[in-house]
Amino acid sequence: MxxxxxxxxxxxxxxxxxxxxxxxxxxxxxxxxxxxxxxxxxxxxxxxxxxxxxxxxxxxxxxxxxxxxxxxxxxxxxxxxxxxxxxxxxxxxxxxxxxxxxxxxxxxxxxxxxxxxxxxxLTVEMVEAMIAGSAGADVAVGVVGRRVLLGRYPDNRRTWLRFADDGWTGANLFALRTPDAIRALDAWSTVEQDRKKAIKLVWHFGAWLAIRAVTRTITLAGAMRRAGRRLGFDARPVALPFAEAGIDVDKPADHALAESILDAREAG
Structure with a gap:
């Protein structure tokens, strides 16, 4: 590695x-x-x-x-x-x-x-937490837990990947620390079209891992570790404690929520 x-x-x-x-x-x-x-x-x-x-x-x-x-x-x-x-x-x-x-x-x-x-x-604190959490990996993916995000914004709709430890949504933060990360990018290019379809995404990494994910008998960290080892790199999730890290702006409802959050930050 x-x-x-x-x-x-x-x-x-x-x-x-x-x-x-x-x-x-x-x-x-x-x-x-x-x-x-x-x-x-x-x-x-x-x-x-x-x-x-x-x-x-x-x-x-x-x-x-x-x-x-x-x-x-x-x-x-x-x-x-x-x-x-x-x-x-x-x-x-x-x-x-x-x-x-x-x-x-x-x-x-x-x-x-x-x-x-x-x-x-995105905030400076999110970026620095992501970088710190990626230490020792070739590739790390920022995620936010379902309990963290919905605990603060219960009406927000996200795509959730459900594992034994929690449901997870992406934080649009990817740490690529070493040249071995190119292998991860090569793998990602083959599954990119299914990134919003949880079941299809997991199946790309093998039937055994997909079954473990579907039955929720493996954690996200365990699944990423196994998938990465199979492809020749060390991969891990970085669970961010910021609910807002899991909210990107794809549609008008996201925009309205994000704008209200930014207005509150500036007022505070």
Missing amino acids: GAGREVSARWTAILLAGQRPGVDPLAAAFGQEWKALVPIAGEAMLSRVARTLLACPSIGRVLILAQTPDALLTGDCAWLADEPRVGLASSGGGIATSIAVVAGGPAAPWPVLATTADHPL
Whole structure:
């Protein structure tokens, strides 16, 4: 395994700001071509997430990855063009393959933290907790437990992966610490289309593991450890204690909730 072979003291943050082909419903609802430019609490989501990443002590550089990244540097996001710690790269047909092209290269040396522009509730504390929790792994995935999220926002709807210890939803935070993470990206590229379908996703990693997951006789950490070992890397979840880490903005209801949370933060 490659754990511990980081080549940089500070992390590169890959900020995913692209979108799938066709009209994005959230962008259209706000009169935008690009989802990343949808405003929330008075600022474009892309700008807000980039500011958070640049404020993190562990992050040395931010690389914005999108189909046409130059088109995003307008309005609230114009400042990014003059920020020396921000770079741009064009994405390809899939998230995992696009990250794999740049991860470990000059623009994004190891270790790498990937997150998304539709995560405007991201905080410095979340990022630093994610990085700290990933220590010793090749790959770590940020997650939020069902009890944590619904205990604070009981009406919020998420996609849950249910295991023996809890139901889990993604936090759109991925720590790629070593070159062995490329194997994880290769694996992810084959299952990406099923990431919102829990049963199909687990079946990609073998029938035995799928049965254990379906019967909830294995924890998420146990499942990730076994799947990673099978594919040649060390993988683990990082259970984040922040309910808001599990809320991204995909639809108007998410936007309304996130905006109310941001307004409350600023008022507080």
